[in-house]
Amino acid sequence: MKDFSPTARTRIKRLPGRARYDRDTVYSILDAGFICHVGYVIDQHPYVTPTAYWREGDAVYWHGSSKSRMLVALEKSPRVCLTVMHLDALVVARSGFHKSINYRSVMIFGKPYKVTEPEEKLAKMEAFVERLYPGRWPELRPVNKQELKATTVLGMHIEEAVAKVRTGPPVDDDEDYALPIWAGLVPIRQVAGQPVDDGRLAQGAPGAPRVRL
Amino acid sequence: MKDFSPTARTRIKRLPGRARYDRDTVYSILDAGFICHVGYVIDQHPYVTPTAYWREGDAVYWHGSSKSRMLVALEKSPRVCLTVMHLDALVVARSGFHKSINYRSVMIFGKPYKVTEPEEKLAKMEAFVERLYPGRWPELRPVNKQELKATTVLGMHIEEAVAKVRTGPPVDDDEDYALPIWAGLVPIRQVAGQPVDDGRLAQGAPGAPRVRL
Numbered sequence: 100m101k102d103f104s105p106t107a108r109t110r111i112k113r114l115p116g117r118a119r120y121d122r123d124t125v126y127s128i129l130d131a132g133f134i135c136h137v138g139y140v141i142d143q144h145p146y147v148t149p150t151a152y153w154r155e156g157d158a159v160y161w162h163g164s165s166k167s168r169m170l171v172a173l174e175k176s177p178r179v180c181l182t183v184m185h186l187d188a189l190v191v192a193r194s195g196f197h198k199s200i201n202y203r204s205v206m207i208f209g210k211p212y213k214v215t216e217p218e219e220k221l222a223k224m225e226a227f228v229e230r231l232y233p234g235r236w237p238e239l240r241p242v243n244k245q246e247l248k249a250t251t252v253l254g255m256h257i258e259e260a261v262a263k264v265r266t267g268p269p270v271d272d273d274e275d276y277a278l279p280i281w282a283g284l285v286p287i288r289q290v291a292g293q294p295v296d297d298g299r300l301a302q303g304a305p306g307a308p309r310v311r312l
Numbered sequence: 313m314k315d316f317s318p319t320a321r322t323r324i325k326r327l328p329g330r331a332r333y334d335r336d337t338v339y340s341i342l343d344a345g346f347i348c349h350v351g352y353v354i355d356q357h358p359y360v361t362p363t364a365y366w367r368e369g370d371a372v373y374w375h376g377s378s379k380s381r382m383l384v385a386l387e388k389s390p391r392v393c394l395t396v397m398h399l400d401a402l403v404v405a406r407s408g409f410h411k412s413i414n415y416r417s418v419m420i421f422g423k424p425y426k427v428t429e430p431e432e433k434l435a436k437m438e439a440f441v442e443r444l445y446p447g448r449w450p451e452l453r454p455v456n457k458q459e460l461k462a463t464t465v466l467g468m469h470i471e472e473a474v475a476k477v478r479t480g481p482p483v484d485d486d487e488d489y490a491l492p493i494w495a496g497l498v499p500i501r502q503v504a505g506q507p508v509d510d511g512r513l514a515q516g517a518p519g520a521p522r523v524r525l
Contacts, residue, residue, distance in 0.1 A: 136349035138360035147351035149397035286505035
């Protein structure tokens with residue numbers, strides 16, 4: 100499939116060297132996370148709601164209660180911006196001006212649509228569970244009709260996309276490198292801790308599932 | 313100072329038990345992070361940009377290059393939504409329907425303004441450095457006039473705010489507790505790794521600064 104092209108909305112003017120429009124980069128940043136921030140407009144006012152998402156092919160999906168105000172608003176939105184950001188490091192420079200962060204982010208634009216066909220909806224819910232907990236779906240109590248009805252799944256074909264990436268050490272002014280000030284990177288990452296059993300675990304229940312952050 | 317009141321924009325209708333409007337909760341969630349997602353509108357289209365922020369009193373601040381398209385757009389925006397979210401745990405339930413996440417999030421609304429007075433701007437840059445690196449500002453090469461000019465600092469008085477918090481174990485259907493399926497919490501947190509010295513560190517430079525995530 101073709102890479103994305105810069106559009107009026109996605110062309111990076113400031114520090115264009117950080118911009119990426121290739122599908123590999125955009126998809127790999129999307130696939131490295133599961134929490135996005137969805138931006139939408141109601142009565143000309145911007146709203147940003149964090150939610151879980153997953154990618155399949157050239158679309159992203161997210162879901163929630165059919166009663167969710169966010170999902171109802173999104174379904175009617177002609178345009179949505181979905182942003183994902185991974186913080187990789189604090190970039191510690193020799194001056195306050197040159198401090199920075201290393202990150203990978205993606206901003207995508209599109210128009211959400213509702214996944215209505217029950218079988219497809221169920222398949223999407225499975226894909227989401229499998230994204231976070233590989234192999235878990237068959238072990239769960241199956242989703243029933245009522246639950247399927249109470250869940251809204253939105254999809255959004257990725258129409259426009261831009262990734263931004265900063266890597267590497269601080270970039271200080273030439274004369275500042277001689278100063279006896281510490282500079283470098285402080286790596287940051289998100290980690291999963293020891294699973295905590297639910298207090299009402301049934302006898303014979305297996306251990307915690309594998310989690311893929 | 314008074315707590316926030318629910319407004320048309322911040323009243324949580326779905327799962328209102330998760331909503332908090334008190335300043336202590338809103339501020340403590342803001343103070344627990346330093347990356348936000350800023351939502352704004354250009355030509356009726358939503359944009360969401362991740363950026364670093366900090367709070368002072370009843371306002372939040374963020375900054376960047378004076379040439380940043382985001383900052384120029386924000387300065388003109390009659391309304392901005394700034395969202396912060398901390399992921400605390402995966403909530404692993406016995407069914408796909410009841411899976412959830414534990415989180416603390418804040419959505420605030422206001423109108424950004426430019427901090428123009430140079431002394432105030434410098435004080436804001438100091439506050440930001442001290443937020444992330446307590447005690448570091450006096451050790452840095454001072455910010456010069458040129459750099460101050462090249463930096464835009466935006467402030468936003470918090471006019472409307474709502475926090476959302478989910479804590480605790482999964483909530484499964486009564487009959488599902490008997491099933492031999494694992495359920496519980498997988499705690500998630502953001503951690504700082506071992507600092508990596510810049511390759512051009514001067515002789516006599518001290519160790520890495522303390523970081524407050």
